[in-house]
Amino acid sequence: MGVDSFLWRKLCILNIVNVIERSGANMTLNVLEIARKDLVLCKKSDSLMCVANAMLSRNVGSVLVENVSGIVGIVTKNDLLRAYLSGKSWKETSAERVMSHPVATCDAQDTINQALEKFQNTHYSRLAVKDNTGKIVAVVKRKIVERFVRVSTAQELVGRRMRADVLARPR
Numbered sequence: 369m370g371v372d373s374f375l376w377r378k379l380c381i382l383n384i385v386n387v388i389e390r391s392g393a394n395m396t397l398n399v400l401e402i403a404r405k406d407l408v409l410c411k412k413s414d415s416l417m418c419v420a421n422a423m424l425s426r427n428v429g430s431v432l433v434e435n436v437s438g439i440v441g442i443v444t445k446n447d448l449l450r451a452y453l454s455g456k457s458w459k460e461t462s463a464e465r466v467m468s469h470p471v472a473t474c475d476a477q478d479t480i481n482q483a484l485e486k487f488q489n490t491h492y493s494r495l496a497v498k499d500n501t502g503k504i505v506a507v508v509k510r511k512i513v514e515r516f517v518r519v520s521t522a523q524e525l526v527g528r529r530m531r532a533d534v535l536a537r538p539r
């Protein structure tokens with residue numbers, strides 16, 4: 369391999385590293401970018417059967433519980449499982465009886481790292497995402513946040529390694 373082709377490869381690799389960095393390795397995702405914006409809602413008085421049907425029909429793992437003043441809780445698949453295992457009737461038990469409340473929240477502009485910190489400080493598997501007016505506009509899952517943080521970290525490491533490898537090669 370000639371010197372010219374080696375330098376050409378080195379320049380190509382540096383360009384790839386720059387593209388990776390610009391496209392996401394150093395860019396911080398905010399929570400709203402990875403959250404589910406199609407909210408599924410139920411009333412406090414809705415039965416667990418109704419909540420379970422909403423989850424199944426919309427293919428989601430949680431339903432936000434609302435009353436006249438707004439969102440007051442969240443029912444997850446785990447809440448339904450606990451209710452089932454404790455012998456509660458799904459036809460007679462209301463969402464209000466099993467919902468987690470208050471709803472853990474984060475701001476739409478929070479980074480995925482900030483959301484991960486909030487998850488680590490609670491036992492919740494989901495955070496409701498609030499816009500700048502305080503209205504809940506999305507829901508984000510802990511597992512999704514953890515996955516994006518891992519991928520973002522991996523991208524950053526690959527970029528650093530590629531850059532170090534290219535710069536360490538003899539000229």
